[in-house]
Amino acid sequence: MDEEIEKGRKAYLKHMEGSVAAFAPGRIEFLGNHLDYNGGMVLGAAIDAGIYVLASPRRDKVLRLFSESFEGEVVETSLDQFRKIEGKGSWANYCLGVLKAMQERGLAPSSGFSLTFVSNLPVSAGLSSSAALELATGLALAQLADREVGLEELAGICREAENEFVGMPCGILDQASSALGRPDHLVLIDCRNESFSTLPLPPRTALWIIDSGIKHDLVDSHYSARHAECGEALRLVKEAGSKSACLAECREEEIDQTDLSPNLRKRALHVTREQERVLTFRDGLLSNRDLEELGRLLTDSHWSSSRDFENSCPELDFLVERLAESDEVLGARLTGGGFGGAVLAWTTSAFRRKEAEAIAGSYKEEYDALPSVHSFSPSRGARIEDWPPLALEKGA
Ligand code: GLA
Numbered sequence: 477m478d479e480e481i482e483k484g485r486k487a488y489l490k491h492m493e494g495s496v497a498a499f500a501p502g503r504i505e506f507l508g509n510h511l512d513y514n515g516g517m518v519l520g521a522a523i524d525a526g527i528y529v530l531a532s533p534r535r536d537k538v539l540r541l542f543s544e545s546f547e548g549e550v551v552e553t554s555l556d557q558f559r560k561i562e563g564k565g566s567w568a569n570y571c572l573g574v575l576k577a578m579q580e581r582g583l584a585p586s587s588g589f590s591l592t593f594v595s596n597l598p599v600s601a602g603l604s605s606s607a608a609l610e611l612a613t614g615l616a617l618a619q620l621a622d623r624e625v626g627l628e629e630l631a632g633i634c635r636e637a638e639n640e641f642v643g644m645p646c647g648i649l650d651q652a653s654s655a656l657g658r659p660d661h662l663v664l665i666d667c668r669n670e671s672f673s674t675l676p677l678p679p680r681t682a683l684w685i686i687d688s689g690i691k692h693d694l695v696d697s698h699y700s701a702r703h704a705e706c707g708e709a710l711r712l713v714k715e716a717g718s719k720s721a722c723l724a725e726c727r728e729e730e731i732d733q734t735d736l737s738p739n740l741r742k743r744a745l746h747v748t749r750e751q752e753r754v755l756t757f758r759d760g761l762l763s764n765r766d767l768e769e770l771g772r773l774l775t776d777s778h779w780s781s782s783r784d785f786e787n788s789c790p791e792l793d794f795l796v797e798r799l800a801e802s803d804e805v806l807g808a809r810l811t812g813g814g815f816g817g818a819v820l821a822w823t824t825s826a827f828r829r830k831e832a833e834a835i836a837g838s839y840k841e842e843y844d845a846l847p848s849v850h851s852f853s854p855s856r857g858a859r860i861e862d863w864p865p866l867a868l869e870k871g872a
Contacts, residue, residue, distance in 0.1 A: 489864055494533045497865075498615035500858035501526035502603035503653035504683055504820055505811045506662050507774055508754045509746075509781045512647025514706050515668035515722025516751045517758070519675070520649050521683065522657020523852035527595045527608040528861065531616035534588035539575075541568045543593035555588050560641060570606050571613040573641025577633045578617050578625075585620040598850060601687040602817035606642075607650035610634035611858040619860060627858060628672060631655040644696060645703045657857035664758060668722055675761055677854055680825045681806065684832055685850045686799070688791045688839075690816035698815045702743065702787060709744040712736055724751040746784035753777055771806025771822055778809035778819075787814030791843055795819040798835045802827065 501522040508518030527545075534540075537555040546567040553561075558572050571591060578584040591613065597605045611634055618625045625633070631651040638644050638651075652665045652672055661674040709731075710723045716734040720726045724747055731744045753773045760770045778796045782788035792810045796819055799808035804827035811820040821827070832849045840846045 485868065489868065492532055492864070494620075495530060495863050496616055496619035497528065497530050497861040497863040498612045498619070498859065499526055499528045499861050500608040500611035500615070500654050501657060501855055502597045502605060502608050503650055503657070504603065504685065504852065504854075505649060505653070506683075506820070506822070507757055507777055507809075508649070509750055509777055509810070509814070510702060510706070510785060510787070511724050511747060511750055511754065512649040512665070512667045513645065513703055514647075514710075514724045514747050516724030516747065517754050518647075518649050518665050518667060519662045519754060519757065520653025520657075520665065521662050521677070521852075521854040522654055522857045523603065523683075524855040525596045525598070525603070525852065526654070527593055527597065527605065527612045529594075529612040529616045530592045530863065531620055532590045533585065533620055534590060536588050538588040539572075540588075540590040541571055541593075542591070543567070543595065545593065545595035545597075545599070555586075560643075567609070569642050570609045570637065573637030574610050574613045574634055575617060576641055577637045578614065578621075581633070583621055583623045583625055583633075584617050589617075589620055591616060598685075598687060598848060600689075600691050600817075601685060601848065601850070602812035603685070604650040604654065604812070606638065606644075607634060607654045608858075610637055610651065611654050615858055615860055627655040628652075628670075630858070632670065645700055653857075655857045657855055659856055660854050662854065663857075668724070675758065678761070678767060681767065682823050682825050682827060683852050683854065684821040684823055684827065685811070685818050685852065686795050686821065686832065686836060686839075687818040687848045687850070688789075688795065688816060689845060689847060690789065690791055698787065699813050702785065705740055705743045706747060709736060709740045709747075712740065713744065723747045742784040742786070746780045749780055749784075750777060753780075767806050767824075774807025774809045774820070774822055775800055777807075781810055781814060785814070789814075789816055791839070792816070792819055794842060795835065795839060795847070798838055802831060802835075804828075804831070 506519040541551040551565040551568040614630045634651040635648045658674045713734045718730040796808045799805045804824045808821040836847045
């Protein structure tokens with residue numbers, strides 16, 4: 477029997493020859509809400525959960541994409557004729573968009589391939605499974621094409637894929653955090669210059685995600701509406717004489733001096749004040765400022781999102797209020813695009829799951845639905861993985 481297994485293992489490895497693998501993590505938006513596409517500085521973190529991809533080359537032009545985690549359907553198309561998928565199977569657009577952007581740069585394989593994805597990211601919890609899918613795909617395709625691509629460049633390619641192929645006008649926060657994460661560090665992203673660095677997260681603190689599970693159908697269109705409002709506010713502020721290149725750079729006086737509608741004024745004030753908070757946080761971290769003071773910036777960020785950017789909802793506000801009552805919570809805020817989704821709590825390491833679950837329980841009493849609770853560690857960003865996995869190679 478052992479001999480048969482050994483034969484099978486060898487045959488399998490031969491059949492899978494040329495296969496490669498990669499992993500890309502989910503991300504947490506730590507601070508800097510809706511600043512990325514406004515040219516601001518934002519703080520993100522890659523987490524210890526994400527998407528693993530196994531990629532095998534084919535001799536024909538067929539593209540075969542599969543994941544049990546996304547609809548459990550095989551998406552099949554071809555290298556010469558793929559286009560954006562509507563409806564079922566549309567998760568594959570993140571991969572096809574990356575393929576297209578890589579083709580344009582001569583970084584994509586010239587024959588077909590199969591991609592199989594495995595994910596341990598909680599679904600729709602605002603942890604950007606889309607960026608993880610894009611980056612894992614990008615690393616796999618570059619290997620199949622025998623090309624090298626740096627992670628900063630790849631983050632830009634993946635953002636382009638999402639903007640142009642998928643049609644979501646996001647900034648670079650998700651892709652850069654997933655690409656450039658480092659254990660126990662935050663990724664500081666200067667979105668205007670697309671320059672990246674990392675900052676150590678203070679020891680004995682922890683990151684918790686409480687996911688409300690609320691997903692509004694209109695999230696994408698609400699997001700695009702905010703994107704457009706910010707663009708319009710910038711246009712008017714510039715028309716009134718500001719020399720700022722982007723909204724995050726505008727000063728509050730410039731906004732005050734511009735004739736803006738009440739809504740545009742609130743959006744612009746959120747952006748400029750949020751930018752101040754990120755810079756204060758960064759400087760405070762570097763000068764060892766009191767953690768409670770730093771944490772307060774996160775909670776202030778939430779109320780600015782809620783009142784001025786208006787991308788929160790009563791359920792997220794409820795969670796932030798409850799979390800802020802705990803002595804061990806340094807700060808709490810909605811994380812990601814908003815309009816539902818998840819809340820981040822930055823806590824001391826004395827904060828316990830029991831306490832997080834009690835808050836989830838009080839939410840259930842109020843809203844009759846139980847949010848899910850997760851804790852994550854800031855982790856290493858996207859990377860090539862070994863293929864074959866050690867166990868297969870050794871025949872373990
Ligand atoms: C989503 C987008 C990001 C960013 C955040 C809000 O996660 O994908 O680019 O704009 O929303 O800060």
